[in-house]
Amino acid sequence: MTPGRLRIYLGAAPGVGKTYAMLAEGRRRRDRGTDVVAGLVETHGRPRTAEQLDGLETVPRRTVEYRGTAFAELDTDAVIARRPRVVLIDELAHTNVPGSRNAKRWQDVEEILAAGIDVISTVNVQHLESVNDVVEQITGVPQRETVPDEMVRRADQVELVDMAPEALRRRMAHGNVYAPEKIDAALGNYFRVGNLTALRELALLWLADKVDDQLGRYRADNGIRGTWEARERVVVALTGGPEGDTLVRRAARIADRSKGADLLAVHVVPGDGLTGTGPAHLVRQRALVESLGGTYHQVVGDDVPDALLDFARGVNATQLVLGASRRGRVAQLLSRGVGVTTSALSGPIDVHLVTHEEVSRGRRPMAPGGGLTRWRRAAGLALAVLVLPLLTLLLHHLQAELSLPSDILLFLVAVVGVALVGGLYPALFAAVSGSLLLNYYFTPPFNRFTIAERENLLALAVYVVVAAAVSAVVDLNFRRSRDAARARTEAEVLSTLAGSVLRGRSALRDVLEHLRETFGLTAVTLLERDPGTEGALGLHSDPGRWRIVSTAGGPPCAAPGDGETGIPVDDGLVLVMSGRTLPARDRRVLEAYAAHAAVALRQQRLTAEAEQVRPLAEADRIRTALLNAVGHDLRTPLASARAAVDGLRSPDVAWDEGDRDELADTAAESLGRLDRLVTDLLDMSRLQAGMLTVSRRRVAVADVVPRAADGPERSRVHLRLSGPLPEVLADPALLVRVLDNLVANAVRHNPPGEPVLLTASAHAGRVEFRVIDRGPGIPPAEWDAVFVPFQRLGDRGTGAGVGLGLALSRGLAEAMGGTLVPEETPGGGLTMVVTLPSAGTGDEPEEEVADGHRRRVR
Known part of the structure; x- marks a missing residue:
């Protein structure tokens, strides 16, 4: 059975019109003759939405009993039994009542899709799992109902339903979204302009990624390899050389010129897994790319230009940044090189060839004959000296029975054996020596270094060429095998290093200890030069100019010259190893260890600095506040x-x-x-020290609000409670004190004859207390400053208080699990909003918070 198709209307925020758009699409399809039913639609009492539902067939809901209460849920079985062509199902992220077959409504939708029925549904961006924590951070409201991003990404169509924040707030003010008693709380809490703007951006970015995925699939399905410049993407190619830092920064500047452009770095590894690049450079360049907001990628390919262009086309890149060739002039004459070849084959992709300081230095040539050890080459040479005379003696006795071609083949076998043992140079010696022996003993005229017949000359020449070729191939095979084994060993060592660092508590110490154990060293020390030293220091500089950062084993090295091996990390750091001299072939792994140590040191210091600055800043702020209080506010009364x-x-x-x-x-x-x-x-000091006792319990709003307004200025305070309100979880004495402070502050700044309004309303599981005045107000840029202890904006007269009331009020509100935030009063003035969690319908235990610990009191 072919699964049904899913269409989702994604809302940037509640109230933008998702359900209305879904119903309008359902009516259009019905008018075109499609069998459309409404499986479950929530109108939330909105008349225009209800009008769209009129005339559509509705599948009856299923009633579920839970704790003595009846709930109406989507009847999945009834929808499947009805088998319409299209079903409308609202609120995809909805959580079903316990006892239902599926925990979530999107799971019900999956069953309906599997039955071959098309589904049109709705979801808000705040319900997507990947952005749930971001939405809570922005709005302060946790979203308990979520839907996996993958469910929405699998939809065949996702349409964004959007509205400007100001327009949505006007809709709410006109009563088109929420009931009148909830409008004030919604506008001042979740539906602020900043919140709505942030949610709108989240929805646009999420949908842009979804569209990008769809575009990638479309290009892959249709075999489109050309670049579509729908979005700027800059790819920088890294060789692992020191010039990579310059290339990454240049590519980042190119990406910055196009706002929103993606930066991608790619390193091409040869198909055999062998590379002559140093891992330390790649580790550093990867960290640089990621710090600039880019991503790092690694691909395998035997042909570097083809691999680069395949990657660039695969990510739909528009620009490719390459470094100018480091090869010499002769090498460039013999081969065009990666840069020129890539530019010629790039097509619509712009290629930037960037010059750098490494251009004229050339590449380090590979040392010839490096495939085998000296002992193996000596053994091969000895074998050649021993075998060739013996073979000559044997063939001389059989000269009457064997011809010259047979002699040449036997000598070729001997050369191959020498090559297998000793590599290239012994094999070349054997080949030349064998040709001379064949010429002297087996080629007419005998016992002379002359050749009478051209055919014999050709046979000897072919023998020398074949012997040399076979020797080179055997030697190359040994070299590649050695390099492959070393690369495998290096990969195992580095993977083990990464695992130990991730599991360890001290990353830097673990890196050094792992290095010491791996290579059997006595001590490994990370040294840092004295900050007062200018210029780069050599590995044999004065020990007094270095200091030990961290060490493993012992005794530590006081200077780079104290150890057998030193690896410079940068101008100021050196990794020194003692115990034995490490061979040069291990330098790549050692550089990787050095790069890991440098990164671990940087993270360790950043963490330490953050921990040190926080208490120092807090102590400085408290000290300054206390001095101000003692110097002025205590002295005046x-x-x-x-x-x-x-x-x-x-x-x-x-x-x-x-x-x-x-x-x-x-x-x-x-x-x-x-x-x-x-x-x-005293209360402020207790709050900051976590010593204030807070007893949270269920408190009736009607018992608290009148007490807060029962002061000397009670005639200037008006109360307004929006309908029946749930109880709140709070400390009643502290809540009265918070509201009393806010009311006194509002009365102080309110114009004469104007009342201060104290309201309370419930919204989304929380209760809001709003203290509204019509005074001069405070600019939004200074809202945070009013909650700093002992701060009085403008020092408005002697009756302005000591500047501690608002700071203390916010601290008390947060200690009770709530918040205190300012807002602009429409028409002028300031509104202070205290938000506390409602007690709900459950039997919440009373809590007491004291000495920084929370405990239940019943």
Whole structure:
């Protein structure tokens, strides 16, 4: 059976019109004669959406009982039994009631698709699994209902339903999305302009990736190899040489000129897995690419230009960055090289050939004869000296029975045997010596180094050429086998290194210890030159100019010259090994270890710096705040109280009863301010130290809000509660104190005669308390500053307080598991919003938070 096709309307945010668009598509298909039914559609009481549902056949929902309550869910079996051509199913990420056959609605949709029925569904971007944590970070609202990205990516069609943030907020304000009692809370919480803009960008980026995948599949299915410049992609080719850093930075600058361009780095490995490049350069260049926002790739190919272009075309690249050739002039005359060949075959892909400082230095030639050890070459030479005379003696006795071609073949066999033992040079010696012996003993005229017949001359010449060729092939095979074995060993060593570093607690120490164990060393030390030293230091510089960063084994080396082997990492770091001298062929692996050590050191230092800066910054902020408080805020009420008391005690002034009462009231008011300030200071210090006791329990909103407004200025505070509200989880005393601080602050800045509005409403499992004033307000750029302790924007008069109330209020709100954020009041002013979790319908245990620990009290 052919599976059904899936079409999804992806919403940038709730309320943009996904369900409306789905129903409109269903009506269009029905009008064209398609059998369309509504499997499950949620109108959420929106009249225009309900109008679209009128006239569409609806499959009855299935009723599920859970904890004594009946819930209506999608009836998957009924939809499959009805077998329409198209079914409309809303809210793909919905979680089914416990006891249902599938936990998620998207699993129900999979069953319907498997039955051959087309499905049209909807989902919001915040419900996609891959962006769920990002959405929570942006909006502060966790999304418990999610759908796997792969489910949406498998859809045959995904259409974005989008709306400008301002337009969506106007829709909400007009009552087209939520009920009137939820509008204020929604506009001030989830549906802020910044939140909606961020969600819109997330949806566009996610859909762009989906479209890019579809484009890639289409090109692959249709065999399209040409470049379609739908999106700028810059590919930089890395050889593993030191010039790669220059190429990566140049490619990054090219990508930056095209905003949104992708940067990709690729390294081509020969098909035999053997390469002469150093891994240290590639490790460093990979880190550089990733730090610039690019990605690193590695491909295998025998022909480098073809492999590069295949990769570039595969990723639909538009530009390719290559380094100018490092080969000498003679080599460039004999072969065009990778750069020129790639440019000639690139087609529509722009190729940039970048010059660098390594251009004129050429490539390091491979040492000839490096396939075998000296002992093997000596053994091959000895074999040639021994076998050739014996073979000559044997053939001389059989000269009457064998012809010259037979003698040549037997000498060729001897040369091959010498090549197998000793490699190229002994085999060449055997070939030349054998030709001389054949000429002297077996070629007429005998016992003379002359050749009478041209046929014999040709036979000897062919013998020398074949012997030399066979010797070269055998030697190359030995060299390749040795290199392959070494490459395999290096790969095993490096993979083991990576695993040990990932499992270890101290990455740098693990790298050094692993290196010491692998090569049987006494000690491995990472040295760093003294910061005051200028210029690069040699490996034999003064020990006093180096310091030990980390070491494994012992005793450590105090300077690079103290060890047998030194690997410079950069101008300031050297990896020094002692215990035995390591051969030059191990240098590539040692450079990889050095690069890993440098990366581990950098990560270790960044982590340490972050840990050190955090408490220092906090301590500095607290110290400055306390100094400001002692220097000004504590002294002012204390001076007022002292002046009043001194006036009362003065024998030189005769005070009447009214004056005495006024002075006493002044002293009492000043001392009261001082008492509140000291209390706030102590509570703030307890909050920062995690020592404040917070007892969270179920609190009725109607019991808390009137108490917060029951102050000296109660006549200037108006209350408004939006319908029946759920209980909140909070400490009632601290919640009253938070709201009291906010109300007092709002009254202080509100114009005379204007009331302060204190409201409470519920939305998405949370309760919001809003304190709204019509004062001068605060610019959004300064909102964070008002919550800094002892900060008073503009120092608005002596009655502005000590600048601690808002900071303390936010701290208390967060200690209760809530938030405190400012907003602009429409028409002017400032709104402070306290958000706390609602108690819900379950039996939540009361909690007490003290000394930084949370414990249940019932």
